[in-house]
Amino acid sequence: MTSGPLAGVRIIEVAHVLAGPFCGMILGDLGADVIKVEPPGGDMARNITKQFTGPYNDYFASLNRNKRSIVLDLNTQAGKAQLGTLAAGAQGLVTNLRPATIRRFGLTYDDLKTHNPKLVCLALTGFGLDGPYADKPAYDYIVQALTGVMTLTGDPDAAPTKAGYSAVDNSTGMMGAIGLLARIIEGKGGQVDVSLFDTMLAQLNYLASGYLNHGIVPQRTSQSAHPYMVPAQVFETSDGYLMLFISTDKFWINFCEVVGWTEQARDPKFATMNARSENRDAVIDAVGELLKSQTTAYWVDRLGNEGLVVSGVETLDNALDGDMTASREMIAVIPTPDGALRVVGNPIKMADHPPRYGLPPLLGEHTDEILGTPPAKAAK
Secondary structure (H helix, E strand, C coil): CCCCCCCCCEEECCCCCHHHHHHHHHHHHCCCCEEEEEEEECHHHCCCCCCCCCEEHHHHHCCCCCCCEEEECCCHHHHHHHHHHHHHHEEEECCCHHHHHHCCCCCCCCHHHCCCCCCCCEEEEEECCCCCCCCEEECHHHHHHHCCHHCCCCCCCCCCCCCCCHHHHHHHHHHHHHHHHHHHCCCCCCCEEHHHHHHHHHHHHHHHHHHHCCCCCCCCCCHHHHCCCCCEEEEECCCEEEEEECCCHHHHHHHHCCCCHHHHHCCCCCCCHHHHCCCCCHHHHHHHHHHHEEEEHHHHHHHHHCCCEEECCCHHHHHHHHCCCCCCCEEEEECCCEEEEEEEECCCCCCCCCCCCCCCCCCCCCHHHHHHEEEEEEEE
8 A cells, every 4th residue: 555644654463363454454444554474374364264256265355455465483583583674664563362472472562672662562462461361362252251242132031142243353453453553643662452351341331331330230121222212222013123213302202293193292101211211111012013013114214204213124235235335335346367356345434545455465475575585485
């Protein structure tokens, strides 16, 4: 990348699978020169799925565009020396290896500051770079379980449920990008420590606040209902499901006007946000019975055209193929000799920096270009 707000910033990425590569890809999309340092066998994400476009695996491609790849064996002194040479000309380093491995490979600021005192080293770990839990194994699913996210998700009568995507890894990657850039802007160099566990606790914000200040332990709610706002949840329709979110008394009055509920608009059990919360079951029963009388499309059209917050519940394929995604230009098409490689684009829009999407690198593709040695030699 030669353009974008981060053009001229070099980032070394020593990371695998998700949180670290996602962080690096965000920076690469914004113009940073991201050098992905891989072991001789490569990032395991290169072969996680069976879906390939030519040599490009779908999983790997979704996390590693706009990067250059080199092969280094950081178990060797030669590999560590080459890493130090790279660090001397970089502004940041991103890793999401376990703390013991981070230290063994020499990926901390203390290890690399002799090469570049202004280098910023970001460690994305499960439970922090230091502390009693630092080397406890951690994955997205485990952190969802440990932070209470799973007990807050799903039907109350079913088993605790994980989010349907890698919420922890993605969130930590984004948080890491913010921390790294903040320290780079500061211009002093140093260590940035962002953990999966801390990131998910921080995202529980108002739910955590309710417990910390008033001892309120949040519970799972039926039909994905909001814990405070009513009605704000999934409802059945005559042919599917509808997401209706009425967050204010003004929206409630508007809803009642649209559906012809004169009495319910004035009923003291329904008229205010607090009253609707206290009489949740009565409100949900009434609204639910009404919405079952028509199709999802009918309600989306009728309520949505009146400014109410409402939608159908889409599948991923419908969302990706839909007009809304197209209107936001969120599907990037990257040409390859074996056909088009399609990926979800960067959500950050800047009028003077339209996004540019490069192919994910082949393993060691840029070793010679960057280090001046063939990939095979760099791996020794």
